[in-house]
Amino acid sequence: xxxxxxxxLTFRIDxxxxxxxxxxxxxxxxxxxxxxxxxxxxxxxxxxxxxxxxEETKNNNGVRS
Numbered sequence: 001x002x003x004x005x006x007x008x009l010t011f012r013i014d015x016x017x018x019x020x021x022x023x024x025x026x027x028x029x030x031x032x033x034x035x036x037x038x039x040x041x042x043x044x045x046x047x048x049x050x051x052x053x054x055e056e057t058k059n060n061n062g063v064r065s
Contacts, residue, residue: 004054009036 013021025035044051 021032021035025032028035028038030038041051043049
């Protein structure tokens with residue numbers, strides 16, 4: 001089975017939001033990074049945004065259509 005590479009995402013956030021995120025992650029027994037991923041996936045699902053598979057992203061060279 002092939003290993004899936006991950007991408008790094010760095011951003012600034014209000015300290016209060018970061019603390020709320022930490023609490024939410026703790027309540028779900030998740031890491032902060034995994035909680036962010038769950039939240040993004042949920043948003044995309046609710047708004048009909050398709051999440052490309054790693055192979056699709058690689059083939060598109062990061063260019064959105």
